[in-house]
Structures are given as C-alpha cells and as structure tokens.
Amino acid sequence: MKPLKIEISHRTIIFTAVFIFALWLVSEIKDILFLLFIALMMMAALEPLVKKLESLKLPRWLAIVFIYIFLISFFGIAFAGIIPPLVDQTSVLINSLPALIKEIDLIGIDQTIVNGFVSQLGNAPAGVIGFFISLFSNLATVLVVAILNFYLLMERKNLNQYLAKLLEKEGERQVIEILEKIEIRLGSWIRAEITLMTFVGIISYFGFRLLGLEFALPLAIIAGILEIIPNFGPIAATIPAVLAGLAMSGWHALAALSWCFIVQQLENNFIVPRVMKKVVGLNPLVTILSLSVGLRLAGIAGATLAIPVVLALEVVFAEFARQKSLLK
Secondary structure, eight states, X not given: OOOOOOOOOHHHHHHHHHHHXXXXXXXXXXXXXXXXXXXXXXXXXXXXXXXXXXXXTOOHHHHHHHHHHHHHHHHHHHHHHHHHHHHHHHHHHHHTHHHHHHHHTOTTOOHHHHHHHHHHHTTHHHHHHHHHHHHHHXXXXXXXXXXXXXXXXXXXXXXXXXXXXXXXXXXXXXXXXXXXXXXXXXXXXXXXXXXXXXXXXXXXXXHHHHTTOTTHHHHHHHHHHHTTSTTHHHHHHHHHHHHHHHTTOHHHHHHHHHHHHHHHHHIIIIIHHHHSTTOOOOOHHHHHHHHHHHHHHHHHHHHHHHHHHHHHHHHHHHHHHHHHHHHO
C-alpha cells in the first residue's frame, strides 16, 4: 500500500496566509471598521435628504451642514430631556422588582433566584445609560463618525469616477448598480425603522402617562427599541407594561394591555402601510437570528450592525443570482 501523499500548492499556502492575516487585521481594527460602517449607514440614510436640498439650489456642502445642525439640535434637546428622568425611573423600577414579584405572586420561583436576578439587574440602569452616555459623550468618536460621514457624502457624487479608474466598464457598472441598491435598501430601512420606533415610543409614552402607569418613560423606550424586531418585538414590549400595571391593580394591567394592542393596530393599519410600502424588510426569524449572532460576536456593537450587514449581503446575493440567471 502506497503512502498517502498530499500536495499543497504555493497558491493555497499564500491564500491561507493572506486569509489568516486578513482575519487578524480585522480583529485589530474592528473598532475603526465599526465607525466606518456607522458612517456608511448614515450616508445611506442622509443621501436622499442631501439630494432634496441640492434640488433647492443649495451647494452640497451647505446642505450637509444644515442637516448636521438639525440633527445635533434635535438629539441634544431629546437627550437632555430624556436621560435624567430615564435614569430615575429605571432605578426605581429595578429597586421595586422584589415588591413587584411578591405582588404578582409568581409561585414556584425560589426567592434566592429572584434576589440574584434582581441584584444582577441592579447594575442595568447604570450599564445601559452608561453605554449611551459614553457613546455620545466621547467627542473623539462622534467627531470621527461625523467627519467620515461628511466626506462620504461629499465624495458620493464622485464614486463613478473612482470606480472607473479601478475597474473595467462592465465591472464598474455592476459594482455601481449593487452599491446603489444597497444604499437605497439600507437608507430606506433605517429611515422607516426610526420612524416606526419613534412613533411607537411616543404613542406608548403618552398612553402610559394618561393611564397613570408608573415607569412610563422606560417602558415606552423599551417598546420603541423592540420595534426593530418584527412581530415578536411588540409582543415582548407588552409584557413589562402589563407587569408594571399589575403591580398597581388589575385594572391598570388590563388598561396597559389594551393600550399596547391599540398601538399595534394603529401601527399595522396606518403607519406600516405608509412607511414600509417601499421597504422590503427581513423575515422575522432572520432578524432575530441576526441580532443574536451579532450580540454574541461583538456585543451591542455587533447587534447594532447585524441587520444592516444582512440587508447588504441579501442585496449582493440577490444581484449575483440575477446575473447568474441572465447568463443561462
């Protein structure tokens, strides 16, 4: 029996070495890549607004500056008004959990488990708020993203020229077509999701306040954030609202459940048909898996980028499939 002989070509060795080096490089500069991708998402979301202002005879740079001024003013006012009461109400909610659990009378749960769970949640307000504060108070990070986004928006019109220098005519056309589809898909999805999350958050907040529900602000923010998960998100957001109402009375719990149902009906019948009519979203299962994988691989940053990455990949694979079908 002859000994098994395995030959590995020089090309395979070089490719493997380059691939390993690329993985190492990505792991080393993942923070920079994260900022770059955030800037690219912002560019995709803001490009239609820039074009709209350009149609009003404004120079491109001035249109971008106007958008920046509006965004800085809006988020500055919003965070100044939201963060202090959010910290207070979330802290009170966490501290009230033991009494809440006793009032609800969750039978069969060991009290030591409950206490351990509550103690872990005790750090949640500081952790969540700390994340947002560190994200927006880190001036260097904000400036890097803002500058990257500014230059990406400024150079967007010159993309064809850059690609023409790097690619052949046919390759240039295909790449531009794919990039434009990704930009349209990503930008439309971001704007639609922000609209839905804002609508659900605001309507939920005013409804909870009118019902006299405690912790209205954090519950409304939870409802807005979970809106990113289709179908399952609104149901999951209903649970903490009902529990908070149940801690007050059965009537409050029923009222909270009814209001969440009304918000979902308003969203599904009036907002979604108008906002999402030109946006093809992801399958709910794909969304949940994407968020889970992103969270597992890179924490909050990974979860933030998971869905945009999947949307972009979906466009690329769809375009390759279309090109392949045309060649047959």
